[in-house]
Amino acid sequence: MENKVKKQSDQEKTRALTSTGVINFKNRLTIVLEGLSGNAFAKKVGMSEAVIRDYLCGKTYPSLNRLATIAQKCDVPIEWLVTGKGECRLLPESQGKGSIDIPFHHLNETNSAFSVLETIPFDITLIKHHGCEVDNLVAVWAKGDSMEPTISNHDILIINKAYAKPIDGFLYAVQYDEHISIKRIQNQGANLVLISDNPKYPAMVVDRKEQDDFKIIGHVVYLLKDLN
Template sequence: MKENNFKTLNEQEKTSILTKTGVINFKNRLTLLLEGLSGNAFAKKVGMSEAVIRDYLSGKTYPSLNRLAIIAQKCDVPIEWLATGKGDCRLLTDPIGTESIRIPFHDLNKNVNPLSRIESIPFEINLIKNQGCKSEDLTAIWAKGDSMDPTISNHDILIINKAYCKPIDGYLYAVQYDDQICVKRIQNQGTNLALLCDNSKYPTILIDKNSPQNLEIIGHVIYLLKDF
């Protein structure tokens, strides 16, 4: 019997290959494809289980070729871009010659992160136009904690559209609750508004619609900038 000359790749070699090919950042491109949907809603959109999508978003696993093709087709993006980040995508614009504006950070969020001394963040105008919103309606906040893992991680930056404060079930909103800024999914539950966490370790917060004095909806999350 001929000896097998192939060796098993160690973790360092695997990471090196994934980094060089761009595959390692698949979770960030997948997060962009969610476009505000919950993990469960996106899983239904592409015909996969929420657990599978959750593993992809956390970087725990990567999709097989057939699943990659399905996600690309369902989301109308090139499979090469989805797999490696190379090539054109309708969600992105060519950085050459693009204009940008500076989006200010939300005043109430200054103490969340030492880096929040930065007053604003540059952002491409074309991405704003794709969402159909006005630059003056936008603000940025730092994510804090792990209550929205794996969708949002600690120190991620979120771009918020303050013009859209009417809650739609399942969408992400920045809210001020008990003098704290946080990001939650909002769901209408009869006389209550439910603030939902993507991380199952955290309980749902119920707010009475008749007395929401301790709740302010800052706006709808339209973009998520991941912290590496």
């Protein structure tokens, strides 16, 4: 029972970190370094190199006073540093515009078909809301009816490839046995259960150790419905 409670608590923490954008703090901190080594940056902000190293690998997150120190020393907005929201002088020029171009991929039955077709413009403020890094995003067309009524054929999904750690109930683009599809994921010990929203499609159980046959491509962060 104690382990189950701890697991639920960890999942709730991960959900909170993901929904607020805090989970990508390490990526923004890497930008703030501006090429400095961990040791040089630690001296700049008055912290130990070990602390900065833990932040950069996502092992720990800074307290509010340390966040304020980093933001002040590096001349960046604290809100952007924490959540990715707002403007920052260190962002690439493309991210300073009202929209960005996300690579558009065709979601087909085989991995070989997961190739770039074109790009789709997307509102930059929506990306910042999720704390996503532009380079980690791809757009795909959904195929088939396995996720009806949530996702229909030819709907457009925005996938964050940087976040592939499965959280129960979330939508992911997955590759399994050379097939690529969108599924909900449920953790069951050594297995992952791939769930379709359409009840006529049975759930699939995957062994976590089957790395050659199964891969989580990324987390679905936006769904654009085709209303025609």
